[in-house]
Amino acid sequence: MNGVLSCSAMNCVNNISAICSARTIHVSGSNAHSSEGTQCENFAEKGLKNSLINVLNMNVVGEFKQAFNGDSIEMSPMIRCEAIYCKHNEKKLCLAGNIIMYGKDALSIEKTECETFEE
Template sequence: MSGKLSCSAGKCVNNINGLCSANNIHVVGSEIHSSKGTECETFMQRGFMNAMSNFTNMNLVGEFKQIFSRDSIEMSPEIKCEAENCVYNADRLCSASNVQVYGPDARSSGGTQCETFKEH
């Protein structure tokens, strides 16, 4: 399943104007009970080497569509999720239509969290 993903982790190589440009992301935090226990494992700090190694996970079609659409979010990554206690976890895929990853000061995945997490 794909969701529209907004992200405040401005130092992430996948963040383009608050949207996630990754094709696939992975949220971890298997037995947690709040968003604070989740992490976006796909986070990589901005830099040339990380940009090059992340090239195969870029959502190029979504990025191209987004250039021409200011009214809607066109970049929709597949969101794999290990948060077993989240109501949106459907067989380890996120079923939420809109996802918010938080991490304005993040320098690693440990500084991020899925704000959309909602316990069963």
């Protein structure tokens, strides 16, 4: 089970103050040898349509805990990850303690990447 995740993709529907509210995310990058080859497949631009589509993947328990703990990250998604060359990848699950997803100004999945990738 992975640790906490922070994310700079502020335009993503799942992003609440740089914390991800999705229950599970999928990181792609089966041939990646660096961060650039990875991306968060759950990125979806903020808006009503995507809010409705993503509602079933909301981390309701995490959001509840987060509401009472503003100083720490209490809400993090489970990460399924295809980047098998990353040293944090174990059987396509992420075991990193701290994950940083990058997506500053991103408006599409392609503009996101996992900064924590290490070969």
